Every structure is written in structure tokens, then in C-alpha cells.
Amino acid sequence: MLIRKEKKRKILIFDDDVMTLEVISLIFSEKGYEVSVSETTYNILGIVDQIKPDLIIMDNWIPDRGGVEATLLLKNNEKYSAIPVLFISANIDIEKLASYSYANDYIQKPFDLDHFEQKVTFLLNI
Numbered sequence: 260m261l262i263r264k265e266k267k268r269k270i271l272i273f274d275d276d277v278m279t280l281e282v283i284s285l286i287f288s289e290k291g292y293e294v295s296v297s298e299t300t301y302n303i304l305g306i307v308d309q310i311k312p313d314l315i316i317m318d319n320w321i322p323d324r325g326g327v328e329a330t331l332l333l334k335n336n337e338k339y340s341a342i343p344v345l346f347i348s349a350n351i352d353i354e355k356l357a358s359y360s361y362a363n364d365y366i367q368k369p370f371d372l373d374h375f376e377q378k379v380t381f382l383l384n385i
Contacts, residue, residue: 267293268383271312273300273329274347275321279368283316286372287379298322300329307339314383319348319356330360343382 270287274280275298284294295310297303301323307315315333319326326346333339346353346362347370357365364378 267291268314269293269295269310269312270314270316270379271307271310272296272316273298273303273321273326274316274318275299276318279318283375286376290376300324300326303329303332304336304339307333307342312342314379315342315344316379317344317346317362319346319350319353327356327360330362334361345378345382 270292272280272283272294274283274296277298280296280298284296287294295312297306299322303324317326317330321329323329324332326348330344330346333342333344343363344360346357346360346365347368348356348365349368350356353365353367363382366375366378
């Protein structure tokens with residue numbers, strides 16, 4: 260009998276708020292996801308290439324490029340454009356920013372954890 264071990268889904272989080280990173284990492288690690296984090300978008304293509312995430316959670320206010328520019332860099336690159344990006348921000352224009360950067364979805368901070376989990380589950384199952 261052959262038993263196939265299912266591969267853990269990978270989530271990569273870009274956020275400079277350490278508390279947000281800890282909370283999101285803990286929640287999704289406990290749900291069985293492999294979670295990686297970065298507090299900056301410096302060398303974003305190298306990080307994404309190394310981790311090969313199934314989903315990217317991108318904060319708008321993050322050092323180096325900023326969330327919009329970093330997401331545009333990913334979405335305009337053929338190698339990474341299919342990776343879903345969930346844009347997160349406290350900015351009141353988050354819907355416009357997410358749309359402009361071609362993010363797949365967005366959620367405003369502070370967020371409801373159940374709603375956040377629903378969005379992640381949906382994006383991972385596209």
C-alpha cells in the first residue's frame with residue numbers, strides 16, 4: 260500500500276509589524292501551513308523564488324519597495340504572476356491600492372480573524 264504524504268501549503272508574509280507577523284504566523288502554522296515571513300521587500304524576487312509560496316500576504320506599508328510596488332513587481336513577472344496576493348493595510352484606500360497593484364484580494368487592518376482565514380482559504384483553493 261502506498262501512502263502519499265500531502266505537501267504543506269506555503270504562505271509568505273511581508274509585513275514590518277512584528278506583532279502582526281507573529282499573530283498571522285501562529286494562526287496559520289497551527290492550521291498546518293508552512294509560514295515564512297519577511298519584514299522588508301528587499302530582494303523580494305529572490306525570497307519568493309527561494310520559498311515558492313502558494314500565497315503571499317502583502318502589507319502596504321513595508322520598507323524598501325512598499326506593498327504596491329512589490330506586488331506590481333510580482334504580478335508583472337511571468338514567473339510569479341500566478342501566485343495569489345492578499346493585500347493587507349490600514350489605509351482607507353486599500354481597495355484602490357489592491358486593484359492598482361493587481362492583488363487578488365485585500366483585507367483592511369484591523370481584521371476579523373475568521374474573515375481573514377476565509378480569504379486565505381479561498382485564495383489557496385483558486
